[in-house]
Amino acid sequence: MAFAAPSRIRRHTTDPPPDVASGIISRSMKRCAACDHPGFCPTGKLVAPETALASALACTLKRVRRTESLYRAGASFDSLYAIRSGFFKSTVALEDGRDQVIAFHMAGEVLGMDGIGTDSYTADTTALEDSEVCIIPRARLNDPVLQRELFKVMSRELVRDQGVMLLLGSMGSAERLATFLLNLSQRFVARGYSSQEFHLRMTREEIGSYLGLSLETVSRLFSRFHGEGLVCVAQKHIRIQDIDGLRAVTTAANG
Amino acid sequence: MAFAAPSRIRRHTTDPPPDVASGIISRSMKRCAACDHPGFCPTGKLVAPETALASALACTLKRVRRTESLYRAGASFDSLYAIRSGFFKSTVALEDGRDQVIAFHMAGEVLGMDGIGTDSYTADTTALEDSEVCIIPRARLNDPVLQRELFKVMSRELVRDQGVMLLLGSMGSAERLATFLLNLSQRFVARGYSSQEFHLRMTREEIGSYLGLSLETVSRLFSRFHGEGLVCVAQKHIRIQDIDGLRAVTTAANG
C-alpha cells in the first residue's frame, strides 16, 4: 500500500492527547489555558469567554478506558460530559437485541444530553479509545451562561440528526460512506488535525451499523473507493486522495 | 418582536378543535383555561403551571393554511412555534434536489428548535392541514422558566431522533410502517383522541419519504396489513384492528 507508515504511538499516559491523525497534526491553533488539546477546549466552547477559565478549572475530569462505557441507557441522568480527549460511540438498542450506533463523538462534543428530558440516559456511550471527559453535574444546568451555550449545542445536535436521517433515508450505500468520510475529515480538521489522513477508531461493523449497512458492504466500498483512487485504505488508516471525487460520490447517481 | 398586546392576537375563542379522529374523540381530559384543545396546551407544557395562563394570554397566534410553510430552511431564526392545533411536516433537502420528510408534528409540539444553534432554520416546515401556532419570539429564550422547559423538549427531541435513526438503520419495511402507525396512535391517544382510528394527514409519498421507503412499498404494506387483519385502511382513514399483531410486526423476522 502506498501509505507512509505512521509511527504507531500508543499512549496510555495522560499528558499529551493521543494522536488522532497518525502524526500529521497541525498545532497552529491556539490553546485554551486549561485544556491541552489544540483549538478545541470543550469547556471553552461551553461557557462564555470571560468564565471559560474558571469553569475549566472547576471541572472534574474523568478517564474512560477503551471499551469502557461512560454511561448506559436507563441509568439515571446525573451529568453531562464534555469530551476533552478521545473518541466515543453511542448506541441504542431495540427490545429484541438489535442495536445500532447512532453517533461517534470526538473532543469538544457534549455527551449525555439525551438524559435531560427523561431523567435517564437513553443510549449507551462507550469509549473507542482511552479518553477523558469533563463532568458537568446536572446542577450546573441552572447556570444561565452554560444554559445559553447548551441550547446551541443541543440545537446543532438536532441539525446533525437531520443529516443522519437524510443519510439513512435517502442515500445509497456509496453516498453514505463518502458522506461519512467527508464528515470525519471535516471534524478532524476543525480540531487542527489533517483533513486527509486519519485513523479510524471504529470497526467496519460499527461503521456499518452507523450507516445502516452490513460490514461487508462497508468493506467492499472501501475497496472500491480505493480502486477508484478516491482513498487509500490500509486497515484503519485512511488517506483521502481525491476529496472532490468523494464529494461527487455524495451526489445521487454517482453511487 | 414585541408580544405585549398585539392587535392581531387571536384570542382563545370558542371554536372547537378540528376533528382529528373522524368523530371518535374522547373529550374527557381537562383543558387548559387558555387553550381549547383537549389536554394539550403547548403554552401550558412550556411554562411552569403558575405562569401558564399569563404566557398563554401573551402568546401571539398565527394561522397557517394547508400547504403553506411556517418557515423555510435558510430563513433567519426569529421564533419558535408551539403548535396549538393542526398538523405539520418538516423536510430537509440535499443539494441535488432530493428531499426527505424528517418529522411530522402535532398539537403541543414545538417547531423551529433547529434554528437556535445556527441562527437560521435548517428544515422547511409546512402545514398538512389548516393549523394554528403560538409564536415564541427568540427574545423569550432568555426567560429562565421557558428555558428549563425547553431543555426537556429539546432533549426529548434528541431521543425521538434516536428512534428514527434506529428505524431507518435497523428495521425492515414492515417494521418501519408498523412502528410508524403505533407511534401515531400513541400520540393521538395522548391528545385525547382515539388510539385506534384516525385520519392520516399525509400522502403515501410523504410517509414513504419519512420511512425511507418508496410510496409503492408503503401502499403495498398497507394492503398487506389490511389483508392480515391488522388494520382497516380506506384511503387516509386508518383503523387499527389488531394492535398486538402490529406490535409483533415491530419485532424483527415478523417483517
Add this chain to the structure above:
DNA sequence: CGGTAGGTTGACAATGGTCAAGCTCGGTGG
C-alpha cells in the same frame, strides 16, 4: 362530469444482505 392528484398493483431489476471461505495483523505463549 371531466380533470387531476393520489393510490394500487404487477412485472422486473438492482441494490445490498447473508453465508461462507480465506486472509492479515497483532498479541501470546512455548
Add this chain to the structure above:
DNA sequence: CCACCGAGCTTGACCATTGTCAACCTACCG
C-alpha cells in the same frame, strides 16, 4: 524467535428485499 490464535477484514456467490417503471383505478374538486 517463532508458531499459533483470534478478532477484524476482504472477497465471492447467491438471494431477498425493495425500488423502478408502467398501467390502471378512485376520489375529490371545480
